[in-house]
Amino acid sequence: xxxEEKRDETLWFTERADEAGMGLQLRIHERLHHEQSDYQxxxxxxxxxxxxLMVIDxxxxxxxxxxxxxxxxxxxxxxxxxxxxxxxVVIGGGDCGTLREVLRHPGVxxxxxxxxxxxxxxxxxxxxxxxxxxxxxxxxxxxFEDGIxxxxxxxxxxxxxxxxxxxxxxxxxxxxFNRAFYEQCHRALGDGGLLVQQSESxxxxxxxxxxxxxxxxxxxxxxxxxxxxxxxxxxxGWWSATMARKGRGFEGFREDDAARRGFETLYYTxxxxxxxxxxxxxxxxxxxxxx
Amino acid sequence: xxxEEKRDETLWFTERADEAGMGLQLRIHERLHHEQSDYQxxxxxxxxxxxxLMVIDxxxxxxxxxxxxxxxxxxxxxxxxxxxxxxxVVIGGGDCGTLREVLRHPGVxxxxxxxxxxxxxxxxxxxxxxxxxxxxxxxxxxxFEDGIxxxxxxxxxxxxxxxxxxxxxxxxxxxxFNRAFYEQCHRALGDGGLLVQQSESxxxxxxxxxxxxxxxxxxxxxxxxxxxxxxxxxxxGWWSATMARKGRGFEGFREDDAARRGFETLYYTxxxxxxxxxxxxxxxxxxxxxx
Numbered sequence: 001x002x003x004e005e006k007r008d009e010t011l012w013f014t015e016r017a018d019e020a021g022m023g024l025q026l027r028i029h030e031r032l033h034h035e036q037s038d039y040q041x042x043x044x045x046x047x048x049x050x051x052x053l054m055v056i057d058x059x060x061x062x063x064x065x066x067x068x069x070x071x072x073x074x075x076x077x078x079x080x081x082x083x084x085x086x087x088x089v090v091i092g093g094g095d096c097g098t099l100r101e102v103l104r105h106p107g108v109x110x111x112x113x114x115x116x117x118x119x120x121x122x123x124x125x126x127x128x129x130x131x132x133x134x135x136x137x138x139x140x141x142x143x144f145e146d147g148i149x150x151x152x153x154x155x156x157x158x159x160x161x162x163x164x165x166x167x168x169x170x171x172x173x174x175x176x177f178n179r180a181f182y183e184q185c186h187r188a189l190g191d192g193g194l195l196v197q198q199s200e201s202x203x204x205x206x207x208x209x210x211x212x213x214x215x216x217x218x219x220x221x222x223x224x225x226x227x228x229x230x231x232x233x234x235x236x237g238w239w240s241a242t243m244a245r246k247g248r249g250f251e252g253f254r255e256d257d258a259a260r261r262g263f264e265t266l267y268y269t270x271x272x273x274x275x276x277x278x279x280x281x282x283x284x285x286x287x288x289x290x291x
Numbered sequence: 292x293x294x295e296e297k298r299d300e301t302l303w304f305t306e307r308a309d310e311a312g313m314g315l316q317l318r319i320h321e322r323l324h325h326e327q328s329d330y331q332x333x334x335x336x337x338x339x340x341x342x343x344l345m346v347i348d349x350x351x352x353x354x355x356x357x358x359x360x361x362x363x364x365x366x367x368x369x370x371x372x373x374x375x376x377x378x379x380v381v382i383g384g385g386d387c388g389t390l391r392e393v394l395r396h397p398g399v400x401x402x403x404x405x406x407x408x409x410x411x412x413x414x415x416x417x418x419x420x421x422x423x424x425x426x427x428x429x430x431x432x433x434x435f436e437d438g439i440x441x442x443x444x445x446x447x448x449x450x451x452x453x454x455x456x457x458x459x460x461x462x463x464x465x466x467x468f469n470r471a472f473y474e475q476c477h478r479a480l481g482d483g484g485l486l487v488q489q490s491e492s493x494x495x496x497x498x499x500x501x502x503x504x505x506x507x508x509x510x511x512x513x514x515x516x517x518x519x520x521x522x523x524x525x526x527x528g529w530w531s532a533t534m535a536r537k538g539r540g541f542e543g544f545r546e547d548d549a550a551r552r553g554f555e556t557l558y559y560t561x562x563x564x565x566x567x568x569x570x571x572x573x574x575x576x577x578x579x580x581x582x
Binding site for chain 2: 010012014016018020021022023024025026027047048049050065066068069201202203228230231232236237238264265266267268269271272274275276277278279280281282
């Protein structure tokens with residue numbers, strides 16, 4: 001739900017998570033853009049303290065100020081877990097911020113972004129140009145089509161890492177959170193290949209996380225592991241991503257490569273990565289994940 | 292600022308952090324209590340999804356649902372860093388949740404809570420009784436007096452660990468964030484003794500954290516280290532505490548004792564502790580802390 005209100009002569013954007021009994025407000029100067037694309041309602045705001053803000057169907061997608069945590073934690077942990085990721089696919093991720101982080105890895109030979117709504121990317125180019133820095137990288141391919149369909153057509157074993165950087169499991173992204181999709185991902189991955197998907201708040205969405213983990217395993221994945229990070233402009237300010245692996249479990253990650261990564265990060269380090277993997281007891285008890 | 296509003300037939304409590312350009316809303320059934328104590332305005336709400344909520348001067352203090360993270364991360368990291376904490380003082384902490392966590396450590400011989408406003412504790416006993424579970428422990432002493440004055444009168448070297456669990460550095464807690472107070476803490480601590488203090492949001496309050504760290508070192512502390520944790524009902528959902536040590540630096544913590552702690556925790560584990568110490572590069576760059 002998007003509510004604009006005038007009070008104390010200031011404007012506030014409000015996202016209410018009614019079922020979670022929680023709401024987030026960001027103070028804004030003005031709304032810069034709004035449109036109904038073929039898929040969803042997209043709005044851009046200029047906030048007083050978080051830079052630009054993109055909202056889809058009333059939900060905060062990203063702000064200038066805090067998107068770095070999400071984009072780094074959706075890409076570097078999974079890429080440093082795979083022994084040598086060369087072919088990477090981002091499903092969704094139309095703001096191009098995840099694609100940019102993926103392309104920081106020199107070993108990546110091809111990074112394909114499959115975003116269903118081209119308008120998200122065009123607006124990101126206009127309002128979040130720094131996230132689109134790598135769109136001209138010769139290794140990048142930007143496709144505007146249905147990620148579920150793309151995955152169905154991907155040759156067996158042709159992908160090393162799949163990053164599902166989607167909106168919440170309502171609307172266009174609903175089909176990205178079920179067994180049928182995970183089976184196709186599993187088939188398209190090579191042995192030891194990895195899927196990672198944003199998996200909502202560890203505090204608010206435990207049931208969704210449990211269902212997602214079960215569906216990943218039903219889809220053929222040998223193991224999964226959820227990691228956590230702060231995300232101040234998402235509900236509860238506490239977010240997660242879940243990795244699933246084909247054919248084998250998780251035995252650490254390439255810590256030495258991560259330490260010598262040779263590119264700048266604002267949130268990610270190997271120590272932060274290790275810390276993010278350490279989930280709290282209440283979470284492990286609910287999901288069956290080892291600490 | 293507290294705003295109650297009726298919209299869509301639901302009531303919402305709103306805390307606006309105007310200077311941070313951010314606000315938090317919690318959906319409520321009703322306000323159960325409000326009063327102006329000698330020190331501050333205290334309100335208790337019944338929320339739809341976070342259980343009871345305590346608000347002081349318009350700022351969220353705690354909810355039933357998420358206070359466990361804060362209370363565990365204010366107590367267990369510092370207590371497992373000290374080699375053998377026996378005498379522990381909590382400055383503030385009137386809801387008694389930190390005191391309860393401190394008393395889970397069997398080696399603690401005396402835990403003194405010095406809260407200026409007795410009304411906070413009386414309301415906690417009424418509305419958050421589980422946080423007051425340990426108030427009758429023979430090792431507990433509840434004092435209702437000024438923590439700054441108490442610290443000034445504490446004998447030299449008489450305390451092992453000081454936990455400053457206060458409101459924000461405005462109003463009654465202002466005097467807990469400066470060099471004069473830290474000098475008294477330093478004097479009252481034994482060699483290797485530790486102070487820990489809540490230090491606001493790593494994203495929103497970097498300047499405050501830098502000033503606090505500098506004041507701790509000016510006050511005589513040999514080293515300080517900030518750690519992070521989620522706190523969904525505080526601004527940005529991302530919070531921190533800063534430990535300062537007398538006479539020596541930080542060389543790890545008692546990981547084996549933490550692993551064999553013998554009491555239940557919902558958030559804390561030694562792996563979570565290690566992860567919390569790993570602060571992100573943007574933070575380390577701004578504060579000079581090592582990763």
